Amino acid sequence: MYRRLLCSRLPLALVKRECYLQDVKSNQLNPYCQWARHISMSVVCWKKRRTEEERATASQGRSAIRYSPKGGSEVVGIWRNMTVQDVANVLKKDLDHVFKALEFADKTSNIVYKENTVIHNPQVVRDIIKISGCRFKLVANPEKEIEEEENHDAVPAPPPPPEALRPRPPVVCVMGHVDHGKTTLLDSLRDTAVVDTEFGGITQHIGAFEVKLPTGEKVTFLDTPGHAAFTAMRSRGAHATDIVVLVVAADDGVMEQTLESIRMANEAGVPILVAVNKVDKPGVNIERTLRSLAQHGIVCEQLGGDVQAIPVSALKRQNLDTLVEALTLQAQLMELKADPGGYVEGVVLEAQVDPKAGKLATVLVQRGTLRRGCVLVAGAGWGKVRVLKTAEGRTVEEAPPSTPVSVLGWRDLPSAGDQVLEVSSEKHANKVMKWRHNQRMKEKQDSDYEVIEAKTAEYRQEYRAKLMKKRTMGRFRLRPEGPRQKMIQEDTHPTLSVIVKGDVDGSVEAILDILETYDENDKVRLELVHFGVGQVTPNDLEIAEAFDALIYAFNVECAAPLAADAKSKGILVKLHNVIYKLVDDVKDELSLRIPTRQEEEDIGEANVLQHFMVSEGKKKVQVAGCRCSKGTLVRNALYRIIRGGEVVYEGKLASMKHLKDEVNTIKRDMECGLRFEDPTFEVKPGDTVVCYKKVDVNDRTGWDPGF
Known part of the structure; x- marks a missing residue:
């Protein structure tokens, strides 16, 4: 039966399983079963060896391309649209070698390759590198000069001629x-x-x-x-x-x-x-x-x-x-x-989000004449003028130089102090915004890189210190300091997270400037998680719920449905219209989050007149005969004994008696007997007994914003 199974065309796994079942039934190890296992292992080894020989010895066809270089092979850099000469240069071989490799790497196309022929198919380049026994990595073209990004920013026009x-x-x-x-x-x-x-x-x-x-x-x-x-x-x-x-x-x-x-x-x-x-x-x-x-x-x-x-x-x-x-x-x-002609130039005096009109910005025109339909860019904002209004609320058609007007029609709200420039079209404005956004991202990358470098240097220094300590210990293992730490440690430092919403950009800017004066080394951490111009929105509530933050609304309202939603979620929304009152509120919230500390408060004081022993049951105990000289002595309070200007005992009482009665308090000028919890401590006449208690004290923040 075993021979029949082996000669069949069944898979080896089934043959092995059938042989094993026969052994189990007969409760013995059949020699045919051993032979079957030996044959199965031989077949597996033969297949593996045949596969390796096919990969290594194939000299024609696509099988040569499947050759995978070893880990120690040379790594060369490749890029898109390489020429035949470029491939030869990176491989450090002659052109004949590349041409021969191309015969196997690119059989499907009818391209006649020459020295300067561009290889558009990146797979062909990768196959040439593999055939040459090297590995590859993608790099930038070293010969191609990186062209500087064209400056699409809007700039002020040159000074006008005197006659204009x-x-x-x-x-x-x-x-x-x-x-x-x-x-x-x-x-x-x-x-x-x-x-x-x-x-x-x-x-x-x-x-x-x-x-x-x-x-x-x-x-x-x-x-x-x-x-x-x-x-x-x-x-x-x-x-x-x-x-x-x-x-x-x-x-x-x-x-x-x-x-x-x-x-x-x-x-x-x-x-x-x-x-x-x-x-x-x-x-x-x-x-x-x-x-x-x-x-x-x-x-x-x-x-x-x-x-x-x-x-x-x-x-x-x-x-x-x-x-x-x-x-x-x-x-x-x-x-x-x-110059009242030409493109408009000005400055943003104030910016705000009106709940009815939308995004508004007060612009002081400095050059040109601002009219409806003008496309303006200012900082990170741009828009097409739809309405011009004066400070009194009158709608005007144009605003000549030295005229302040409220501009309605901003797609993105600018910031107060931004320079206003007119551009030819909305398409040009989009180019300006894209260029400015890219510049801001580059600046952010540079600043982030500096922070990353500083952190890396700090971590490298810590690693070197630990490595040096480990080497000095020799064969002894470096034990972890303290108990095992959790993978994720919770930050228990008290923190006040705030969200600031204001009516205008200038007010928000002033509040943020004040919050920046807070000392981070104080007992409570102050974190600004979000800020913006306009009324309180559902997005603000979501952020406040995620960060457990307070919302400070300065001169803006919180709609009744949002206020009810905030109350149900336990989010505190505080409305203020005077800036120094808002700052006082922030200081109060910081003070509430300062952990309470305990201070000692003296209750009374007594002088030790005599030390004597009294019988309590079958044992003798030490008792201090005292007279209260200040305040009141309380039975359940804490006591400190001072001898020669030094504290010699601190603890509680075991008993307080006046005459023969156990009492809870001893008033001034009354005599009493005090027995302390420590039976081994012996008082001496002349000692001073201080009765005190520990009380919780709430500190206030020492933050001074400067007004």
Whole structure:
């Protein structure tokens, strides 16, 4: 039967299985079964050897191409569209060798290969490398010069010829310390009441509007915040203006933001005109204010300098006509002109997302005339102008130089301070956006590379230190330090994660600048997980839920359905409209997350008068006879014994007695017997017994944002 099985055409696996079953049935090892196993192993070895011989000895056909070089073979670099000469160069062989290899590598095509023939099929090149006994790797063409990416960025036009210039209204920026009357002064000039609508009585946005003076001339005013948090807004206002009106309150004098405004105006190279406000208050000293300004480089005409200083009262509209005349005179001396034709150039003063209108940006036109249909690029945003509106809400068809307008029609919202440039078409705008995006990604890659290099150096140094320690231990194995660590370690450091949403880009920028002043070495980590302009959205709730974050909404609303959804998910949404109140709220949240610490609080104090032994059952115990000299002694409190200025015992009481009664408290000037938990400790007359307890103390963050 075994011979019949072996001579059959059945697979060897079935033959072996059948033989094994016969052995099991007969309960013996049949010699035919042994012979069958020997034959099966011989067949397997013969097949393996035959396959190797076919691969190694085949000299014609495609079998030669299947040859796989050994691991130690030379590695050569290949690239697309190599010529025959390129293949010969990388292999370091002559052309005849490549031509012979091509006879086997490319049999299907009828191409007549010459020295400069391009091999378009990459598989043919790979087969030539394998036939030559080498391995390959893909590399860039070393001879092909990498062409620099063409610059598609939009750039300002060259200066216009003198004959194209036309007179334009001056741009005046009102700057100064908080609560010195800047917005009130502007309200008096344009007969409005903006200050009544401001939260907290302070300006928190940069305002831009056009005012028609009694003389018929137009002036563009920029109102900047005076609060310390809005430094970036004041800097943008100073660099986008022609004249700076420095408002100084006569009762306060020169303050911190006054000096900062002077510095920014000097950096921008803009002339300064001083308005000494609040002169109607009794007891003000205008001369003292002027002398304070002179100490910081602003020498007014009253003190022999060249800076005009006009005492005004914005609230009672005193000397406003004199201030207007001074502004007009300064503008005439500067001979301000601009080119109203050509492509538009300007600057973004503020950007926001209106819940009804959409993405809006306040643009100050500096060159050209902005009209509907213009395609604009600004920073990372671009759009096609659909609507132009003034500060009063009137729709206009065009905006000449020195005119601030709200532009509606942005596809991507720009940031405050971005330069606005007009381009020829939307196609050109897309090219500009793509080029700028690529530049930002390159900059990010460079910065990430520096961080990676620093981390790599740090890890390499740690590895060398561990390796050196391992070598010094010799044959002893380096044991892991401490218990086995988990694969994933949870971060138990207290953290406050926040999401910031604001009404305008400038406000969000100011809040982020404040959060950056937080010291990361503090007891609580502050993490900004997301920020943006506009109302609270469902996406914000998803991010807050994922990071367990708080949402701070500054001057924006949270819709009722979203508020209900946030409440059900346990997400805290805090609405604020005054920036310093928002900062105080962040400080409170940080303080709540600081771990509580325990402090010792003294309750009472006693003097040891006598040490004696008393019988308690069949044993003697040590008792300290004491008199309470301060506060109260409590039975369940902690005790410390001080002898000669040093602490000799700390612990609890085992018993507290007054006369023969067990008591819980001993008041001042009362005598008592104290027995401590440690029976071996012996008190001595003259020792001081301090009774204290440990209380939890909540610390507050020491973060000082600077205001």
